[in-house]
Amino acid sequence: MDLGLKDKLVLVTGSGSGIGKAAAQAYLEEGARVVVHGLTNEEVTACVAGLSPLGDVTGRAADLTKPEEADALVAFAQDQGDVDILVNNVGIFSVKPFAELSDADWMRYFDINVMSAVRMSRALLPEMLERGEGSIINMASEAGVKPLPQMVHYSVTKTAMLGLTRGMAELTKGTRVRVNSILPGPTWTEGVEAYFDGLAEQKGAPLTEIVDGYFQSDEPTSLIQRFVQPEEVARMIVTISASTASNGAAHRIEGGIVRSIL
Template identity: 45%
Template sequence: MDFGLKDKIVIVTGGATGIGHAIARTFHEEGATVIINGRDQAKLTKAAAAIGTRAHGVVADLLTQEGALALADFAAGFGPVSFLVNNIGVFDVNDFFEVSDERWMEYFQHNLMTSIRISRLVMKDMLARNDGSIVFISSEAAIRSIGNMTPYSVTKTAMLGLSRSLAELTRGTNVRVNSYMPGSTATESVETYFADLAKQQGKTIEQALADFYRDVQPSNLTQKLIDPALHGRGVVQLMTNAAMNGVCHRADGGTIRSIFG
């Protein structure tokens, strides 16, 4: 299937690793020019080379407005941005009663404000051109609130509200804003988490994962971590489907027991 992405400009924030990298790779495979950002030029250069010849990395820290401007200006040098993937995020397992105010603010800065800063710039231009598509990479934790990941769940829930609110601004235009909720995925950080957990428990990684799905996510229908490449395909399909605006697309392996989404 031709998604019409040849020569289109795509920004994937935090696209050097994990789900973002998989999304960037899929856009590139479909003929797009892909811009990724981060804070380490060497890491970005390596990641862009792995994605392909039309991938470019720019040092731009979206924790600051200056970084957002740097990313938007860099991408604009290649042409109008047709697609923006808001992918930056942090997570950890924590005790709600021990999470400091400072750590809460770090979560909001990483998981929400990075998206807000770049969307403010890119979406305004999309509306002026009457063309563009934005997606927010949320998480199944936004719906399946997790007690030992409260700041993560809360900020990912807020991202769903942000996405729908911005979609309301597109009424009657050819600009669309959606959100995407992946489940537990075999990214570097998640694999490291399970490797450390297995070591602590004196188990193999396979045993730790089996226990996780039995005890923590028994409702998951696949009972395994998701290949990041599958999210690449899912996001491209969501972002190029003109019938989808203001929606949340679930790709959680069936963890959330719902017939909607």
């Protein structure tokens, strides 16, 4: 299927690994030009080197909790043309008891998981509206509608991403600019794998046993009873970002964990 993305300029934040890198690869495979982003120069250089055989890819490191570095990333992308698609993918997660979360913990999660998207969108949405064309994808999570007790801080930031998405979408009425969110379920990224490796070592049990037990005990409503793969999420990101009829919507790819028909 031709999604009409050939030569479109796409900026994917947090694309040095995981879902972000898979999305960057999927866009390149569609013929788009891609700007990748990571926290360090080493991460970005490795990502660009790995993806460059697939097409036109460049990258820049930036700490998106710092407005000046977010602006520098935007300027870097704009030097290559109008940004047609922005994927706000930067995010962190951790498991921590609610009572042990400090104010600093809460502010750090909001700064990285929410304000990074605000900063990037604030810079690029007005230009998209002026052109009357563009697409923004905000990465939320199934935890945004089914908060996780062991990750309340993370869950709340993902709920905020849903509100941000719909609020920005309301600004696009009558244009061909779209703002949508994607809600992945538990996804087998490098970060998740590292977490479960540590858990398996801590419990002295095989990794497969820990993973299988996770779905039985923590996510029993999952219909697929497995982790989503980054490539599966990437395909939805690319497809929804290219759709000219989807706007203001939250698109689930969480394996049926959320027991809802909507």
